[in-house]
Amino acid sequence: MDLFLKDIKDVNNENRQYAQKRKIVALLNKSVEPLTIPDICKKVKLSVPTGTRLINELIEKNIIIESGKKETDNGRRPSSYKTDSNYAFCVGVVVQLKSVYVSIFNLAMDEIFRNEDQSFILENSPESLERVIQFITDTISQSGVDTSHILGVGVGITGRVNTRTGNSYNYFNFLDNSLTSYLSDRLSLSVYIDNDTHVLGLAEQVFGYARDVKNALVVNLSRGLGMALITNGELVIGEQGFAGEFGHMQLGESDKLCLCGKRGCLGTEVSGYALEQNFQEQVHAGESSLLLNVKELDSVHYEDIIRAAWNGDALSISLVHGMGFKIGKALGNMINLLNPGVIIIGGNFASAREVLIDSIKSGMTHTALSLPLRNCELIFSSIGDAAVRGAGAIVLRRMQLI
Amino acid sequence: MDLFLKDIKDVNNENRQYAQKRKIVALLNKSVEPLTIPDICKKVKLSVPTGTRLINELIEKNIIIESGKKETDNGRRPSSYKTDSNYAFCVGVVVQLKSVYVSIFNLAMDEIFRNEDQSFILENSPESLERVIQFITDTISQSGVDTSHILGVGVGITGRVNTRTGNSYNYFNFLDNSLTSYLSDRLSLSVYIDNDTHVLGLAEQVFGYARDVKNALVVNLSRGLGMALITNGELVIGEQGFAGEFGHMQLGESDKLCLCGKRGCLGTEVSGYALEQNFQEQVHAGESSLLLNVKELDSVHYEDIIRAAWNGDALSISLVHGMGFKIGKALGNMINLLNPGVIIIGGNFASAREVLIDSIKSGMTHTALSLPLRNCELIFSSIGDAAVRGAGAIVLRRMQLI
DNA sequence: TTTAGTTAGTAAAAAAAATTATAAACTTGC
DNA sequence: GCAAGTTTATAATTTTTTTTACTAACTAAA
Numbered sequence A, B: 001m002d003l004f005l006k007d008i009k010d011v012n013n014e015n016r017q018y019a020q021k022r023k024i025v026a027l028l029n030k031s032v033e034p035l036t037i038p039d040i041c042k043k044v045k046l047s048v049p050t051g052t053r054l055i056n057e058l059i060e061k062n063i064i065i066e067s068g069k070k071e072t073d074n075g076r077r078p079s080s081y082k083t084d085s086n087y088a089f090c091v092g093v094v095v096q097l098k099s100v101y102v103s104i105f106n107l108a109m110d111e112i113f114r115n116e117d118q119s120f121i122l123e124n125s126p127e128s129l130e131r132v133i134q135f136i137t138d139t140i141s142q143s144g145v146d147t148s149h150i151l152g153v154g155v156g157i158t159g160r161v162n163t164r165t166g167n168s169y170n171y172f173n174f175l176d177n178s179l180t181s182y183l184s185d186r187l188s189l190s191v192y193i194d195n196d197t198h199v200l201g202l203a204e205q206v207f208g209y210a211r212d213v214k215n216a217l218v219v220n221l222s223r224g225l226g227m228a229l230i231t232n233g234e235l236v237i238g239e240q241g242f243a244g245e246f247g248h249m250q251l252g253e254s255d256k257l258c259l260c261g262k263r264g265c266l267g268t269e270v271s272g273y274a275l276e277q278n279f280q281e282q283v284h285a286g287e288s289s290l291l292l293n294v295k296e297l298d299s300v301h302y303e304d305i306i307r308a309a310w311n312g313d314a315l316s317i318s319l320v321h322g323m324g325f326k327i328g329k330a331l332g333n334m335i336n337l338l339n340p341g342v343i344i345i346g347g348n349f350a351s352a353r354e355v356l357i358d359s360i361k362s363g364m365t366h367t368a369l370s371l372p373l374r375n376c377e378l379i380f381s382s383i384g385d386a387a388v389r390g391a392g393a394i395v396l397r398r399m400q401l402i
Numbered sequence C: 001t002t003t004a005g006t007t008a009g010t011a012a013a014a015a016a017a018a019t020t021a022t023a024a025a026c027t028t029g030c
Numbered sequence D: 001g002c003a004a005g006t007t008t009a010t011a012a013t014t015t016t017t018t019t020t021a022c023t024a025a026c027t028a029a030a
Helices: A013-030 A037-044 A048-060 A126-143 A179-187 A196-207 A272-284 A302-310 A314-338 A353-367 A370-374 A386-398 B013-030 B037-043 B048-060 B126-143 B179-187 B196-207 B272-284 B302-310 B314-338 B353-367 B370-374 B386-398
Strands: A064-069 A079-083 A089-096 A099-106 A111-117 A150-157 A191-195 A216-221 A225-231 A234-236 A342-346 A377-380 B064-069 B079-083 B089-096 B099-106 B111-117 B150-157 B191-195 B216-221 B225-231 B234-236 B342-346 B377-380
Touching: A013 A037, A013 A048, A013 A064, A013 A079, A037 A048, A037 A079, A048 A064, A089 A126, A089 A196, A089 A386, A099 A126, A099 A386, A111 A126, A126 A179, A150 A179, A150 A196, A150 A386, A179 A191, A191 A196, A191 A386, A196 A216, A196 A225, A196 A234, A196 A342, A196 A386, A216 A314, A225 A314, A225 B225, A225 B314, A272 A302, A272 A314, A302 A314, A302 A353, A314 A342, A314 A353, A314 A370, A314 B225, A342 A353, A353 A377, B013 B037, B013 B048, B013 B064, B013 B079, B037 B048, B037 B079, B048 B064, B089 B126, B089 B196, B089 B386, B099 B126, B099 B386, B111 B126, B126 B179, B150 B179, B150 B196, B150 B386, B179 B191, B191 B196, B191 B386, B196 B216, B196 B225, B196 B234, B196 B342, B196 B386, B216 B314, B225 B314, B272 B302, B272 B314, B302 B314, B302 B353, B314 B342, B314 B353, B314 B370, B342 B353, B353 B377
Parallel strands: A089 A150, A150 A191, A216 A342, A342 A377, B089 B150, B150 B191, B216 B342, B342 B377
Antiparallel strands: A064 A079, A089 A099, A099 A111, A216 A225, A225 A234, B064 B079, B089 B099, B099 B111, B216 B225, B225 B234
8 A cells, every 4th residue: 555655745766666656557547458568668658677677566566467468460479467456445425415425446446335325415514414424434334345445535526616625615614624634534534525527527537438538528417517627638627626617607598596696597597407497387387298197296307307308298308408409509609618529418417318419419500610519529428427436536536546 | 959859759868868958948948037956956856966967968058058146045055047048049920810920039038039010911812821921031031040040930820720730721721731831841940830819828828927827718809809728737729729719609698790600709799890890880879989089980990999998988988898898797607617717818908907807807796606706816918929929939838948 | 263054066876767689479471 | 380570578788867975155153
């Protein structure tokens, strides 16, 4: 474990070698396939002899392992290497309005244990925080992973979060010092925090469709609306960590009052919450829906509406398409601004590809300039547990292991 | 000159040392004051003996020079060093709709010669391109700088530009191969290209208020409207180099037809061109203005309107304030999205601080969330020749000398 | 004025890395 | 089946860099 815990600020021979070893581990973690010595040396800019030496030292410490010979066209077959998954672990935590997810990952970011609490209700209270802490400690002990092998805990939480100071502004803001230092004390582990949308973006950047692209947008479309921006291959969190408040952009689409206190925020028209509100409004205005045959009006969830749209319910289709068109126009603006190579729709709407994609694309053509639009792909996320995976990835990212 | 021209792709001992020397030169270029050996070694992560050796080699080649002893509180006084300005030069070119600017800078980015052609009219024709080329070669020969000492030419041009391929899409798009390779052939110099807004952003990032901040926005507000984004300390050009089309965002402020073919682009309400149009409209609708005492209506330039607003002309004030409020609302959206530490108003409106700042700030409060707004400064650029300086900086940036 | 403390820079020694040479493991073509 | 060509990986050599030790140049306080 010492390898990853050294102070990396001092520049001396020892830390330089640790940094190079971390680079090798990170490279292996990022790669889907095992890599050979020549591959690794080329990527981390080391000569083959030194690269070999470092790799052998990493093998000796059980941090990486050999993974058989690689088939090549000609020449001697090289041995290939991958991270030894059971050397160290990290914990990913996602705190949402109505649920908590905790997963434990190994060095290769394979999920080795998961737990979710769907009866949780997020409140800005010590009791609510206590429940989260209890859930994390319970999950860790259930997993059977030795705490001394856990590198840290990454937490993704709804609302505004200052990544650098570790403060959470919307929830758990009653503490004397930062949320991270409190959690760190209580869990006896390093804790890193970010907002749920950034965490989703990190997952897509490290494991998803944004992997091979330097500029991408990841939309977090669930009950609320947020956006993670990736520019020059790096996640944008902004000066204090508040970047990505896509849902509070005002594009003249609406005049509804938003939870933030302002009027006309995009999230009041584009979000799971907005979809439910609009559904209720339309029904009250006399529209009919097949959904009402199986559910009471005030228990209709936005995911029901998506499903109904998929099954042909006219009202649901019109609402979902309307929402798709509006977010498409907003995304067209973003294309003009950032010229991304790919836009990924993540969050709970990621599975609504069929009922959303055409209306989003149609909205995009209304605002995006043709040149950047032509070069931008629209994709729906395929990482099921993206958020919690991204939360775990914060730890490895901070330790320069991914 | 050989120092900067080596192929930097191959990783070997020789190029590694060249890279370290470039790092030292870049560090000295970025710093306002001369730096000492301990300073330099700390920043480029080298031991003092090796750092000293490289610095002495750079001195021997007349690339850097000593600059006296530095006053310190205690201990032996260190010698300080700065770049020797006359070792190498770069050329900055800015091609605008009605003017061409060419400046020659030394290694320290001091302007040593400048030329401007205010009678130029940009057209997508071989003749127009020929005039630009002639103007560049004339300027270089007038400056008396030996061509063999010129590292390259950086060009900033209006319109969409693919920085990587070197293609310009709106102007000079009639060539068989890219604009950069054509210019490179004609000038017998390395040529780098980017759009005028990115070039402005680069200038602010390297020399201006965005220097000490990792996240910033630079608004290019002149006849047109654009924006350069700086995130994580790097200029965002996007996947093909089209990022920053702020003027083509649609925020529901207008329904006017834009040059891009769409309706309601922000640039149709916020830009020098829009200001002139609105002025004419208002006068035709019966409004009066002091400006008409000294100028014919159709010769009123947007800079006249700014000046009139400054002098108290009611119509001009109302138009400028209206524009400021609208751009403020748009910038508020950008604050939500990117959480910048500073927003810099550049371009020809940079000098209109007094008549613009309050209405912009007022607009911002309408859209921006309080937390990121509180942490964002609004500043007007003070770099007079920002664009052409940024164009020159492209060359040094590409050569990793800044 | 002397002495203790601090920082800068150089010289010598030690460590680390790259380069070069070479052996091993493979393919392909004759 | 064997020679020629390729690639991997290790051993020996050389280069580069860091580390350590030391001198130089300064301040401040006794």
